[in-house]
């Protein structure tokens with residue numbers, strides 16, 4: 001139960017951004033995506049997560065095994081921390097939200113509406129949601145944005161524990177998470193070449 005990406009070309013607004021991407025993620029493995037701003041990491045993760053179609057190439061994974069956490073945290077602002085996690089627990093048939101509350105030290109914030117959390121607290125709640133899904137393959141776009149040093153540590157511990165339980169993670173991040181066995185993929189060399197005129201016409205249809 002892994003993820004296999006082969007010869008993948010991805011596009012944004014009809015324009016190819018990365019081409020010829022191949023990667024493989026087995027249970028227990030982490031893969032860190034690197035590359036400069038705007039190179040296409042978000043587009044790649046969204047494509048792999050099935051949120052947008054590939055330009056060409058294959059993404060092989062059981063969609064039921066994937067969960068994506070991106071810039072928009074997917075939280076309901078009027079629901080409390082506890083209600084948000086309970087909502088997701090019902091969606092994913094997870095019996096207990098407490099491990100997620102504990103992992104991201106959200107106990108003192110249980111009854112606070114998500115809309116009244118700080119940016120870092122919201123991010124912690126968004127990451128706690130991953131645990132509640134019970135899904136094994138985490139696809140994470142800049143998961144540590146807004147997190148303080150302590151919360152980055154909580155996140156790194158959570159990732160290590162997830163990998164230890166046979167989960168896996170594909171992470172776009174600019175920081176060192178202290179995952180010694182993580183593979184690194186620099187997507188810079190996969191930047192798409194200038195388009196041929198046929199593609200160019202298509203981009204504006």
Ligand SMILES: Nc1ncnc2c1ncn2[C@@H]1O[C@H](COP(=O)(O)OP(=O)(O)OP(=O)(O)O)[C@@H](O)[C@H]1O
Nearest residue numbers: 012013014017035036037038039040041042043044
């Ligand atoms: N809505 C859009 N329509 C067209 N092009 C877009 C759109 N959003 C982003 N782009 C462009 O697509 C390219 C890839 O963007 P993407 O967000 O995937 O990059 P990234 O590597 O994740 O960047 P960062 O490290 O800054 O988050 C960029 O050149 C960006 O300007």
